[in-house]
Structures are given as structure tokens and as C-alpha cells.
Amino acid sequence: MKILVCISNVPDTTTKVKFTDNNKQVDDAGVQWIINPWDELALTRAIELKEDGNNSIDEVCVINVGLSKCDATLRKALAIGADKAIRIDADPIDAYYVAAQIADYLKNNPFDIVLSGIESSDYNGSSVGGMLSEFMDCPAISSMTKLEIENGNVTIHRAIPGGKQILELTTPFVGIVQKGITNEPRIPAMRGIMMARKKPLEVLSAVEMESLSHIVEFELPVAKASCKMIDAEHLEELVNLLKSEAKVL
Amino acid sequence: MNFELTEEQEMIRDAARDFAQRELLAGVIERDENATYPKEQVKRLGELGFLGMLVSPEYDGGGMDTVSYVLAMEEISKVDASVSVIMSVNNSLVCWGVQKYGSEAQKEEFLKPMARGDKIGAFLLSEPEAGSDATSQRTTAVDMGDHYLVNGIKNWITSGGTASVYLLIAHTHPEKKHHGINAFLIDSKLEGISVGPHENKMGMRASDTHSVMFNNVKIPKENRLGEDGQGFTIAMRSLEGGRIGIASQALGLASGAYELALQYAQERKTFGKEIFKHQAIAFKLADMAVEIEAARFFCLKAAWLKDQGKPYGQASAMAKLYAAETAMKVTTEAVQIHGGNGYVKEYHVERLMREAKLTQIYEGTSEIQKIVISRGLLA
Ligand SMILES: Cc1cc2nc3c(=O)[nH]c(=O)nc-3n(C[C@H](O)[C@H](O)[C@H](O)COP(=O)(O)OP(=O)(O)OC[C@H]3O[C@@H](n4cnc5c(N)ncnc54)[C@H](O)[C@@H]3O)c2cc1C
Numbered sequence: 001m002k003i004l005v006c007i008s009n010v011p012d013t014t015t016k017v018k019f020t021d022n023n024k025q026v027d028d029a030g031v032q033w034i035i036n037p038w039d040e041l042a043l044t045r046a047i048e049l050k051e052d053g054n055n056s057i058d059e060v061c062v063i064n065v066g067l068s069k070c071d072a073t074l075r076k077a078l079a080i081g082a083d084k085a086i087r088i089d090a091d092p093i094d095a096y097y098v099a100a101q102i103a104d105y106l107k108n109n110p111f112d113i114v115l116s117g118i119e120s121s122d123y124n125g126s127s128v129g130g131m132l133s134e135f136m137d138c139p140a141i142s143s144m145t146k147l148e149i150e151n152g153n154v155t156i157h158r159a160i161p162g163g164k165q166i167l168e169l170t171t172p173f174v175g176i177v178q179k180g181i182t183n184e185p186r187i188p189a190m191r192g193i194m195m196a197r198k199k200p201l202e203v204l205s206a207v208e209m210e211s212l213s214h215i216v217e218f219e220l221p222v223a224k225a226s227c228k229m230i231d232a233e234h235l236e237e238l239v240n241l242l243k244s245e246a247k248v249l
Numbered sequence: 250m251n252f253e254l255t256e257e258q259e260m261i262r263d264a265a266r267d268f269a270q271r272e273l274l275a276g277v278i279e280r281d282e283n284a285t286y287p288k289e290q291v292k293r294l295g296e297l298g299f300l301g302m303l304v305s306p307e308y309d310g311g312g313m314d315t316v317s318y319v320l321a322m323e324e325i326s327k328v329d330a331s332v333s334v335i336m337s338v339n340n341s342l343v344c345w346g347v348q349k350y351g352s353e354a355q356k357e358e359f360l361k362p363m364a365r366g367d368k369i370g371a372f373l374l375s376e377p378e379a380g381s382d383a384t385s386q387r388t389t390a391v392d393m394g395d396h397y398l399v400n401g402i403k404n405w406i407t408s409g410g411t412a413s414v415y416l417l418i419a420h421t422h423p424e425k426k427h428h429g430i431n432a433f434l435i436d437s438k439l440e441g442i443s444v445g446p447h448e449n450k451m452g453m454r455a456s457d458t459h460s461v462m463f464n465n466v467k468i469p470k471e472n473r474l475g476e477d478g479q480g481f482t483i484a485m486r487s488l489e490g491g492r493i494g495i496a497s498q499a500l501g502l503a504s505g506a507y508e509l510a511l512q513y514a515q516e517r518k519t520f521g522k523e524i525f526k527h528q529a530i531a532f533k534l535a536d537m538a539v540e541i542e543a544a545r546f547f548c549l550k551a552a553w554l555k556d557q558g559k560p561y562g563q564a565s566a567m568a569k570l571y572a573a574e575t576a577m578k579v580t581t582e583a584v585q586i587h588g589g590n591g592y593v594k595e596y597h598v599e600r601l602m603r604e605a606k607l608t609q610i611y612e613g614t615s616e617i618q619k620i621v622i623s624r625g626l627l628a
Pocket residue numbers: 005006007008009036038039063064065066067070091092093094095098115116117118119120122123124125126127128129215
């Protein structure tokens with residue numbers, strides 16, 4: 001069995017977001033790129049399954065649609081334990097474009113299980129996994145919190161409001177990973193980092209296609225207003241402020 | 250000239266940071282308070298390959314460069330210097346010497362398990378009467394033909410109680426002064442070896458420091474490391490590299506305390522504004538940032554020289570001196586910036602300050618570094 005993990009290259013979660021080009025572009029100067037946290041969990045689970053002798057997973061690959069700045073992220077995925085990385089060389093404009101590129105790759109390179117994150121922490125589209133399953137004409141299991149494989153039988157847990165759903169299914173399918181799939185993303189070990197030097201990172205050209213959307217403008221959320229605490233004993237002050245500052249009285 | 254880290258060096262730094270933040274931070278205050286040896290954490294350090302990161306892959310190590318080692322030591326020391334001292338001793342004081350001077354059999358028996366982290370190494374040089382003056386070794390290793398017979402006491406040995414491998418320094422030919430000193434690589438459980446009580450220390454309380462007594466211990470001839478009489482050279486060369494490790498530890502203590510202080514200064518308000526907006530505090534943080542950056546350059550320069558195969562003794566002594574002094578200064582200021590909270594354990598900075606003190610003492614005190622550096626000036 002082979003697992004493909006889709007990797008989105010996202011700014012570190014502590015990044016201060018700024019825009020350029022009349023608010024049409026995210027300014028990536030000084031941005032630290034990381035593996036999208038959900039994808040890191042998906043990759044960790046895939047490697048755990050490969051290491052656990054109870055199933056026949058013999059290959060874990062990662063794929064990204066992105067430009068060469070994503071290579072460092074892919075090499076980290078290799079250091080964590082993926083066997084091979086594929087990058088489709090394109091500036092991904094939207095989720096449809098990403099899903100179509102990955103689907104095109106899968107036509108000639110079939111995988112039994114394709115994992116994607118439930119969302120990418122940059123644009124939070126939550127759509128690549130679902131679109132991909134449509135292209136592949138196979139089921140998509142969203143919000144997957146557990147993935148077990150024993151002797152070829154796949155068991156999946158899904159988080160549903162107020163509980164969980166347990167499913168059994170056959171491959172191929174797209175698993176859309178939610179937190180809980182594994183405890184913690186795996187930290188690459190020195191040995192893994194060393195071995196990553198020799199693992200393949202294949203760069204493929206993208207298929208020609210139009211994106212279905214274009215960006216008009218980005219806007220930051222309005223800054224949270226500051227909060228004034230007024231002592232319970234100074235009620236007149238509260239009334240005054242409601243009149244003079246908040247102007248609601 | 251190039252100040253960029255490679256992608257791999259960044260990956261190693263991030264791995265060390267993730268490990269420290271996720272796996273060391275949670276229990277560090279309790280481990281310090283109760284002086285509990287970080288057993289689980291050291292095991293993980295081994296699994297991740299940090300304990301043997303400088304050892305060649307041929308001997309099961311990570312084969313990483315010294316620059317990466319500095320980066321990893323800094324990140325781990327920001328959070329738990331008791332763990333990073335175990336890493337430093339194992340990598341630079343024990344594994345390094347075995348890789349450089351050891352026989353193939355010694356590498357097979359001792360280096361490989363240490364590089365994998367299955368066994369921990371300790372470095373036994375200091376004695377009650379031989380600290381700064383390491384040449385006055387009183388521990389004797391008498392040549393008995395087919396073995397050496399060892400008697401004496403070693404003091405202040407990091408990992409003394411937990412290590413399975415000892416790199417021991419002892420005198421065989423006292424008449425030859427330091428040219429008569431030998432180094433040995435031994436199993437810590439040999440008959441006649443006993444370990445004193447855990448020292449109740451001011452800082453790095455979770456690392457186990459012990460005296461180790463040798464009473465008629467028979468050491469087979471094949472356990473001598475290097476040539477007869479080469480022991481002092483081995484010890485001094487090991488310390489040259491070890492100082493890069495301790496300098497990076499000091500750097501981590503300083504930068505860890507600085508990061509906490511910078512954060513605190515933006516949150517704590519007095520007189521109606523964040524204390525960072527009081528110039529006295531902002532300037533303290535500016536001074537701290539400058540000195541930390543300088544200490545980091547010293548550490549990376551020494552590491553880079555070592556990686557290039559160039560002499561690094563002078564650079565590592567400078568790095569150790571400057572970084573240790575910086576650590577003491579910066580951690581003290583970090584406590585000051587935290588005010589009363591700084592004096593309370595849950596804010597971490599008081600612990601970092603206690604730990605920083607040790608970096609001015611072990612692997613050559615600050616005064617001894619000045620001796621090394623000043624001698625180097627005329628060389
Ligand atoms: C305005 C804009 C600008 C962008 N600029 C850049 C850029 O400069 N550089 C860049 O690399 N990307 C860029 N992207 C692409 C973006 O990072 C996403 O890859 C893409 O938009 C899909 O995002 P999503 O939120 O819909 O994904 P979601 O559907 O939320 O993602 C879910 C999962 O799909 C998979 N996935 C998502 N994106 C990819 C991908 N690219 N490759 C492989 N798997 C993926 C992951 O497993 C992820 O967890 C840009 C996107 C937009 C909208």
C-alpha cells in the first residue's frame with residue numbers, strides 16, 4: 001500500500017501578516033515557512049503506520065503544489081520520514097488549481113490512500129481534499145481523527161458534533177485529517193535529517209490550466225478595541241464614559 | 250564571508266527548539282526543585298540523535314557539523330541546561346576523544362552505543378586537589394604488566410551516577426609530570442568503583458554530579474585511550490571542543506532569559522505603561538540583545554573553525570569566557586526586569602540565573618580562560 005500526503009507550505013503561525021501590491025498579495029518578506037500543522041500530523045500518522053509491522057504500507061510520499069521556496073518544507077517532510085517528495089512547480093492560486101494538479105499526478109501514479117489536512121492554516125479554504133476525491137472519483141472522509149489499518153482493513157474515526165463516527169472502507173480514498181489523528185507531529189531526528197540528503201525530491205511541471213478565482217483584495221480584521229475597567233464604586237464615571245466616549249446614552 | 254545558515258542547520262535548530270519547548274519545558278521546574286534526573290528526557294535526546302550528533306555516521310552518530318551543535322545546544326539550554334550539560338559532556342568530552350584517539354575495538358564497544366544514546370558517557374578529570382590545576386592529578390594508574398591498577402578520587406563528575414562509560418584521566422608516571430598522564434575508557438561498573446552521593450547543587454540540579462572513588466580497580470591494557478602518556482593531551486584537546494558546547498549552553502541560558510524578559514516587559518505595566526516603555530528597561534534589553542548576539546558570533550566562529558579543520562582553541566576559550574560572563578549578566582538583568590516575580594520559581598529566570606553561574610566555573614573557570622587566551626596572544 002502507498003500513502004500520499006498533501007503538504008501545504010504555510011507561514012509560521014506567529015507570522016505578522018502584511019500585504020503588498022495594493023493589498024492583492026501577501027508580503028512574504030521575512031516569513032518563516034512551515035508544514036501546515038494538519039499535514040504534519042497526517043504525515044506523522046502515515047509514517048507510524050508504515051513503521052508498525054501490522055500492515056503492508058511500503059511507501060509514504062509527500063506532494064506539494066508550489067514554487068521552489070517550498071523545497072525546504074518538503075525536505076523537512078523527508079527528514080521526518082517520508083520516502084519521496086514531489087513538487088509540482090507552480091504558484092498555486094486556489095484550491096481547485098491545487099487539487100487539479102495533484103489529481104493529474106495521481107492519474108499516472110496511483111496511491112491507495114491520499115491524505116490532506118482539514119484546512120491550510122494560511123487561506124483556510126478547507127477544500128483541496130474534497131475536490132481531490134471528486135477528481136479521483138473516490139470517497140473523501142472528512143474530519144478524520146483516527147486511521148487504523150490491519151491486514152488491509154481500514155478503520156477510520158470521524159469527529160462529528162457531540163461524538164464520533166466509526167467507518168470501515170476500502171481503498172482508494174482521500175482522508176481529510178483533523179487533530180487527534182496522532183498525538184504530536186514528529187520531530188525529525190538527526191538520522192532522518194542525514195538520510196533526507198539522499199532521498200528524491202522530484203520537481204514536475206504543472207499542467208496548463210486557468211484558475212477559477214482571482215484575488216480582489218485582502219483586508220486585516222479590525223483591531224480589537226481596548227477594554228476599560230471601571231471600579232464598581234465609581235458608577236458616575238461609567239455613566240460619563242457611556243455618554244462622552246461610547247456615545248450610547 | 251557568509252552569515253547564512255544552511256537549510257539543514259535551520260532544520261536541526263528547529264528540531265532542537267521543538268524538542269525543548271514540547272518535551273523539556275513542562276517538568277523543568279519540578280526536576281530542578283527535586284533534583285530529579287531527567288531520565289525520560291535523556292532517552293528522547295538519544296532517540297532524536299542529539300547525544301551523538303557530532304559522531305560520524307560510521308559509528309552510529311548523526312555526522313552533523315559543530316555549527317549545528319551550537320544551534321541545538323542553544324535551543325535546549327534555553328529551557329533545560331541540566332539536560333544540555335549531559336548532551337555536551339557526552340558529545341564533546343567523551344565521544345569526540347574516542348572517535349579521535351580510540352582503537353576500532355573501543356569505537357565498536359563504547360562509541361557506537363554512546364552515539365546512539367544507549368549509553369551515557371562521563372568525563373573524569375577533576376579531583377579534590379586538581380580542578381583548575383588539572384596537572385596535579387593524584388589518581389594513579391600503575392602499570393602492572395597486563396593491566397593498570399587504579400586508585401584515587403574524582404570530584405564533581407557530571408553524569409557520575411548514571412553514566413555507563415567513563416573516560417578517566419589518571420597518572421601512570423608521576424616523574425614525567427603531565428607527560429605521564431593516561432586516559433582510559435572503561436565500564437563504570439568495574440569492581441572497586443564506588444560513587445558518592447548526588448551533590449546538592451545551586452543550579453543544574455537535575456543533572457547528577459558525583460564524586461567517584463577508585464579502590465584497586467583493574468583496568469585491562471586495551472582500555473587505555475591513545476598512546477602511553479597521551480592522556481593530558483587528550484583531556485586538553487577534548488576541553489577545547491567542550492568549551493564550544495559550554496559556551497553554547499551559556500548562550501542558550503542568556504537568550505532564554507532574554508526572551509522571557511522581553512515578553513514580560515511588553516506585558517507588565519507600571520505607572521500606566523508597559524515597562525518596556527520605560528527607557529531604563531528598554532536599554533537593559535538593548536544591552537542584553539547586543540551581548541547575546543556577540544556571544545552567538547563567538548560560538549559560531551569557534552564552531553566554524555573546528556568544522557574547517559582550523560585551530561580553534563583560542564576561539565573556543567574566547568567564546569566560553571564571553572558567553573559565560575554574558576549569561577551571568579543577562580540572566581541577572583532578566584530577574585531584575587521581572588521584579589518580584591523574577592525571584593519566584595514559576596517565572597524560570599531565577600533558575601536560569603543559578604544555572605548561568607556554573608558556566609563561569611566548569612570546563613575551565615573564567616579566570617582560566619583568560620590564562621589560556623593570554624598565553625595564546627604570545628603564541
Ligand atoms: C491569494 C493566494 C496567494 C497564494 N500564494 C501562495 C504562495 O505565494 N505560495 C504558495 O506556495 N502558495 C500560495 N497560495 C496557495 C495556498 O497556499 C494553498 O495551497 C491553496 O490556496 C489551497 O488553499 P486552501 O486554503 O484552499 O487549502 P485547503 O483546502 O484549506 O487545504 C487543505 C489541505 O489541502 C492540501 N493542500 C493545500 N494546498 C496545497 C498545496 N499547495 N500543495 C499540496 N497540498 C495542498 C493540504 O493537505 C492541506 O492541509 C496562495 C493562495 C492564495 C489564495
